[in-house]
Amino acid sequence: MLANKINHLLSLCKQISSSQPISHSRPLRYLPPRPSLSQIKQAHAYIIVSGVFGYVRFMGHILAYLSLSSSIPLDYCSTIFHTMSFPSVFTFNNMIRCLAKGNSPYDSIALYSSLQRRCLKPNKHTFTFVLQACSKALAINEGVQLHTHVIKLGFGDDLFIRNALIHLYCTCSRVECSKRVFEEHVLCRDVVTWNSMLAAMMRDGQINVAEQMFGKLLEKDVISWSTMIKGYVQNGLLEQGLVCFKEMRVRGIRPNEAIFVTVILASAQLGLLGHGQFVHSTIESLNFPISIPIGTALIDMYAKCGCIEKSISLFNDMPRKDSWTWNVMICGLASHGHAKKALALFQNFTSEGFCPTNITFIGVLNACSRAGLVCEGREYFKLMVDKYGIQPEMEHYGCMVDLFARRGLIDEAFQLIETMTTPPDPVLWATLLGACKIYGLVETGEKIGNKLIQLDPAHDGHYVQLAGIYAKARKWEDVVRVRRLMIERNTNKVAGWSLIENHGLHRFVAGDREHERSSDIYEMLQTIGMRIAEAGYSPNVSPVLHDIEEEEKENAIKVHSERLAIAFGILVTEVDDCIRIVKNLRICEDCHEVIKIVSKVFQREIVVRDGSRFHHFKEGKCSCLDYW
DNA sequence: AGGTGTGCAC
Known part of the structure; x- marks a missing residue:
């Protein structure tokens, strides 16, 4: 259908261009709203070949289409842009947008400067694009300058620009500034403005303020709900996030993919199967498609709620998977102690042509450590560095130290720690301390325990572990001494x-x-x-x-x-x-x-x-x- | 031609 239209366009343009110039927008009118890259390239090629009158104007449109691509072909964009001697503001804007969306935010900001050097006057669209670039680059100084340009050029009332400014200030942790932008224009706030502000308060951890705002918001759209739910979950208020989700359902609002992913994640973190199953059944009752992110989140949730069998069956039923899906499954199997299955899955993963990531190896090494597979652990650690060129991070060392420590190979754990180029995380020492407790190594445990308490005096777990080692050796006086120390220092005691x-x-x-x-x-x-x-x-x-x-x-x-x-x-x-x-x-x-x-x-x-x-x-x- | 929101770890 689409191909027919394009062919029709080509023949039409051929006929017209031989007799008379065609009107400005005709070559692009036949493109669908979100054309594929090859469709855009065809249209582009045709515009050039046919020598259509005013084709320079089409280049901005071509860039606009390209800026909507899922992965933006930046080389192609800049080729188009640089072939033009006098790009219009429209063309500049769309190139700025391509760079901002295509992960070159600094180039995007630089292009804004070059637009000014050419004595072109930025318009309201320019600012929404370049402010997006600033948010992405966390370029607060440039953003503040742009804010002054916005005001100077009289765009201070533009809703889209204000929302972009709110977003910029909140991503740069300047919630006070975003609040000021929000409060300046009481009359012309729309849902999106409220949403941006809601997100800002959430990121700043001001849940109570956000909650009040959410209450005042008369027209809540899907994104308002999404922002509120995500905010609860991000701030660790998992149960409230789920309550909010339920309220949204009661009001008959259809959730989107992002909301489902967030609430599945919340159920997974809570570890409560009932909640996770409720979300899953909601997805099923709405006939909502199980996309890769949703499927992956469900696999993760069932694993974290203790139903590893359900995770496995979901994994096997998923027609399309990405490397996240595999990573979740490998990590899930590892956390349940199914080492053999996790390692077998790793083999399938690589033989299907996926490239393992640092996370994959955390799963694999974790599987080895949970099952006490010392030899395999050593091999995979070597494979990770030698074959896949992944530099071990703190987490990988964590798994290895755990692997050795569980088997009582305290010396080997120490040797590994000595090879590290970055200073070991207290977690590594804490792992060793746990092993000392299990193997009754009072002296080593004492050394590590004291070191840890020195490193991280506010962490009550270290005192508890050390006292536990003394208690196991029935050294009650030492137990009392450590406990007293803990009370004196008023540590952040985590209640069980x-x-x-x-x-x-x-x-x-x-x-x-x-x-x-x-x-x-x-x-x-x-x-x-x-x-x-x-x-x-x-x-x-x-x-x-x-x-x-x-x-x-x-x-x-x-x-x-x-x-x-x-x-x-x-x-x-x-x-x-x-x-x-x-x-x-x-x-x-x-x-x-x-x-x-x-x-x-x-x-x-x-x-x-x-x-x-x-x-x-x-x-x-x-x-x-x-x-x- | 524009603004907001999602997944894996010791």
Whole structure:
């Protein structure tokens, strides 16, 4: 159809050009709204070959079409531009736009200067394009100068330009300036202006202000909702983001791809399967197409919500995948300890012609470390550098140190750290510290622990780990000393919590008695205690740091948040249902042991996502093979 | 001829 039109255009132009000049816009009128690159090239070639009268004017249009391409052919654009001796402002504008959109923002800004040197007068379109370039280049100084030009030339009231200015100031973290632009013109604000301002407040973390603005916004379009939802999620207010999404659905607004991706991501971060499934079912009920970004986000979400099988089946069903999709799947398999599957997938990935990225190798190395595959880990690390030329980053060293440390190869971990050109991240030392705790290496642990506390004195985790090492060696005086240090320094203590979903969210902290079914929960804890004792369990109190009597220590670990959540889970779920818990910190050794036994004596499948990985408890065993 | 919004990590 389109080809016919173009052919028609060509023959028409041939006929006309032999007799009389054709009118200005005719060669381009036959192009569709977003023509393909080859269609644009055909039209361009024809304009030149036919020697159409006024063809210089068409070059601006050709550039305008090119600026709409998904990946802008900058070489082609500049060839067109530089063949013209006297480009018009229109042509300049579209070239500025091509450069801004095609990731050459500095060239775009430079072209604006050259437009002025030629004594051409920029118009309102010039500013929207060049301001976009400034936002992209974070060129705040140039942006401020342009703002003065805008005012001088009398474009200060233009809605599009003001929105571009708001966007510029907010991407350069000048929220106060964008607020000023926003407030200057109360009368002529449109939805887009509100949206830009909303985005600015979000980026600045001023959620309350943004919320008020959102409330005042009478006509909310899809992007207003998108901005608000994304803002919640970006600022870690995941549950509010999902509530906002639900409200949008209630009002009958059809979400777009970006919104779906954002709320799937929020569900993944929360780790709550119910929320993720709700979003997935919304997509299905709207018959919304599963694009690559949505499919990828869903795979990631199911993996992070503990349903790795569902991730795998979605992955296999996806007709088209990009390297992100593969990376998500490899990382997902790795986080669940399915090392062999992750490594097999890596082989398929490369044999299908994809090029692995630094992220791919984080997944691969993570798979090796989770499964204790030391030899494979060493090989992949070498392959990454030698074959793919990827320089190891902190995260790759993190995986390797973890790999060695878990196997007790502390010396090899130290050797690797010594080869690093950049100073090691405290996370690497923290990984080693964890290994010292597992292997009972009190002296090494003490050295690393003190070093870490020196490096990062506000992080309470380091004190807790070091105290844990002392506690395991029953060095109670040292435990007390470290704990006292932690209290004196008033560290940012992160409270442990566990979440479980059952007709809404239930969050527990240790010793919690706030829940409405608290007395039932504690009764269930008693029952659990009796039944696991019958099965031969005896408490391991080393994780308890308090210098208190043994009996009290036992009581303290009995009420860890994950146990309260599991007791509640047993109370409210059906026997065949899997109990899913999300915990912010790492699970303690004793709770891990308890949950293993619970899974056996109560015949329940329990999945715990802790701060670092997944634990699938079934028949008295855990998928981590007691290695975390 | 113009402005706003999405995915992978120790």
